[in-house]
Amino acid sequence: MLLYQAFIIALFVAWGKWIGVYGSFGQVMPFFFTPVLALLLGKDPVNALMIDAAIALAFYGVMQIGAVLPQDTGFGGALGLGFALILNQKPAIGVALAVPISMLAVVVWNLLKFWFTTNVEIFDKYIDQRNLRKFNRLWWIQMGVYIFTYFILAFLAVLLGTHGIKAFVTSIPKPLLSGLTVAAGMLPAVGMGMLLKFVWNIEFLPFFIAGFVLAAYLKLPIMAISLFGVVFGLVMFFIDRHINEVKKSNNLSTANNVNSDDEGDFFND
Template sequence: MLLYQAFAVGLSLMFTKFTDWYGTLYLSRPLFCVTVLGFLLGKPVEGITMGAALELVYLGTVSLGGVMPQDYGFGAIFGAGFALILDQKISVGIALSIPLSLLGSLLYAVFKVWITSMVTKFEKYAREKNLAAFKRLWWVQFCTYNLMYFAFGFIAILAGSNAVKALVDAIPTWAQNSLTVAAGMLPALGMALLLKTLWTRDLAAYFFIGFALVIFFKGNLISVAFLSLCFAAIVGFNELKHINKPAPATNMGSADESEGFFDE
């Protein structure tokens, strides 16, 4: 059983990092990759719940250029993997995920150093028009990238599940309660980080509308998401209407224009 669980975590981590290879597909977000992991481990409901909780934690975490503050895919897979395998609460998955996401960003940086060192070889093969060697080197780095993450996931679960279980069992009750409180606060922190980048006077009203729907009218997330989709459609169609609206014609040849020389 443990062997299959290790294989499922390794496969999920490899798939998560594979989706990042071809660009920003957002399939490495915890909401998606942890859900996939939950299905592979035979715990789809727990996987969806854990993925949603971790998504809120990393909601404001984005990678800009080559800078990766946290490898949320790496941390989410490992945190959720250990929590799901050991039948632990969401707070345990979050507590394990955050430091592991920092470790993941360090491992990714080390891998990027190796990839960067091969740029000169790629340039050499390109100048020589040696397409076969160029493709061979590309496949070497591609397979190394994916198999490296599969090995991380497989070996960590296979060798570390008992150690993590012993660590979790050794945590006193008061510390576990503190982790539960912290886990409840971290999604709010993720939302705050996202709002810090998106907050404008034009969008503020929508935030308070969603807040009012939940607090005053007892709406759930599905109803708020549905109304948000309607608002987004209204705003989008209005923007398209302004874009497609033809510009007013101007009489460039009129001699008695009253505008000044610097007026537009």
């Protein structure tokens, strides 16, 4: 039974890694495959969605900018969900497992990337040798190792770790569990901070306040706030475009009217 569960979760992790990169589809498809995992494990898909929502919340706003990956949310999230499902645990347990795993898993990516970097010279060599077949072969080997690494790691983690984690989870005392729930609720603040750091400009302060007020006082749902955001964005876009056009026509007229300006000065004198 555990073997089957480990295999399914490992498959889910590998699939997540694949879809996360291929076309960046994973980025815009949160939760899509969660019910499938639950069904394959013979668990309640609705409950799985709730666990996954709690995990997604803890990771909310954590994103890969450029090449820097602060946490491997894909790997950590999938394993946290998987463990919580097979051990029939609460969402808070899923979060408690997902966060540390995501932090550890970054090491794996860094090692893989290091290996990819050493391979660059070999790719260069194949191009110098004009050998497209070997070039493609190395590409597919890298791809296979990339996916398989995560598959095998998840497989072993579930197969060897489940008993230990079960013992750990059942021995968590009540106050620790409520501390965990509170901490999980606070975690989105870190993601929000990361996002703000990424886009921040003091000119955006009014929009930040507006978004906060719309939610805190008017209790609007996220969709409505997003639409307000689009309104603000469009207004600023049109203002900027107008300023840009005025600037450009000013530049043109000053360039054309050098002579008339001289005349004006002459008459003013």
